[in-house]
Amino acid sequence: MEEYIIGIDLGGTSAKMAFVKPNGEIVSKWSIPSDTTEQGSNVTANIIQSIQTTMDEAKLELKNIKGIGMGTPGSVDHQAKTVIGAYNLNWRTLQPIGRLFNDAFNVPFYLENDANVAALGEQWQGAGDNDEHVVMLTLGTGVGGGVIIDGKILHGSNGAAGEVGHLAVAVESGIACTCGKIGCLEAVASATGIVNLVDYHIKTYEGDTILARLIEEKQDLSAKNIFEAAVKGDEFSLFIVDRFAYYLGLAASHLANTLNPSKIVLGGGVSQAGEFLRSKVEQYCIEYTFPPIRDKTEIVLAQLGNDAGIIGAARLVTVDQSTEEFID
């Protein structure tokens, strides 16, 4: 009998789901919209209903399901299997997700923070090559991330480890982060951060730049525009991308000096700038990493794209994160 794992990657727009083989291969995947009305009270019920329907259609029974893993936004208690403060789902109060899944399915259920789950997916089946020590930086609207140590998610003393987006690497810039601090990585090295860098540096830039028109019509300025202008050789855009890469490389060096991972994975929408960005980040990371560590740390691009979440969620079922023990 073939055994499957169900991986769930819940986000503010949709919940992605998949049947995944224990070796990480996706058998089939689907998604449903996240219903954020009524304080998001239908979100979990809709996911459960969708899984039941899909299992029926595929003629799968619970005995075919090894377990269910789920990544969610918000502040997760992975032991109690609850989440609170997932504002993009309107989840302001404690959500007893583990209890709801246990009531519906008599199989093991695991819940983790979505950024950690994506990091676990990339570590296991993506750019991490299943190495034991891997860190992921997800460059999107903000900067998320996750730290994998010995193949398991690092939680820290109150479940908040891996807040790599809030490493204070740009204190001297005075640029404010949405968290209230000054100089966070997220404030200078995300989709919004790169626009902050343009705003900050354009004041003292005296040359020409093809960004000028976009800067006047501010709504058009985006990470994509800026990277494209840099690739075309626009001097100011190249300078901005260099600053962006410097901050990422400096943050990567802090992670390397502290954790000695074999790989630091760059993911998220902004990482689509690809090798052009990766090589610059690597150069700065090398510059600031202790010699015995830097030769052993690669900066690599994420490989799983949007599938990192469902694959990482499935991994929760085969690497028990709570007891720190490998099951498979």
Added chain:
Amino acid sequence: MEEYIIGIDLGGTSAKMAFVKPNGEIVSKWSIPSDTTEQGSNVTANIIQSIQTTMDEAKLELKNIKGIGMGTPGSVDHQAKTVIGAYNLNWRTLQPIGRLFNDAFNVPFYLENDANVAALGEQWQGAGDNDEHVVMLTLGTGVGGGVIIDGKILHGSNGAAGEVGHLAVAVESGIACTCGKIGCLEAVASATGIVNLVDYHIKTYEGDTILARLIEEKQDLSAKNIFEAAVKGDEFSLFIVDRFAYYLGLAASHLANTLNPSKIVLGGGVSQAGEFLRSKVEQYCIEYTFPPIRDKTEIVLAQLGNDAGIIGAARLVTVDQSTEEFID
């Protein structure tokens, strides 16, 4: 029958040893000089001889010894139980320490890097209060450290995790570190680092300072002098101590944002500046740490002094670092 652990803290000047109860209490301790002649080839044999003599004098037999743990300078392979490149012992070639101990004593033997062992000691019996997630920064001639996660030493992918002294927190200063990089924590926040800060800032300082005479006679400038002058209210010295605390606080925030430890311990000779320094470091750490983490992270002063090494070495016997399993 009372069982003891033998803890060994090997340094370039001496090897400290102790009989330690499994609960961490030191029963008796002694030390012997480290013989660094002949490429340090007598160091391990002398330690083994000293343990045998001391056991005989105390009428202890091997059946009374639960195991032996040892911290050593240099680059340690904790699985092979070997060390290489401990230059203060003149150990340039691979030292098969585990084999020598196994030949002499038929009890479990564990070997780790000295900075990691001191961190483990403080985490277990000192300022760490046996919390699961603790980081230590040791401020001496350089800045060493160790990261304890789930009560165990973090090794990383090639045993070099916890190189906190080489976090690049002072890149803007251009101050060089002995490792060849620019702006390492060690280059600005150690006993030598604070003198580097004086050298760097005195050029542009126009006021009076009681350090002036010492600065002219450069050999007298020390961390102790500078902290004493600051405590007396000398404005320039206060500025230097503030910069020193800023860099330490910034480094501590990087560790907090990444690892979410409950405690960050300041140890080593320079930490004798005590609460005067601790409170300033804490203030900067709070300023740069992500809000959900900063309220849960304490900056604390080390409590075990020179005993951290022998106590941490003894702990190696009750928390197996290689299998990541708790024995006791």
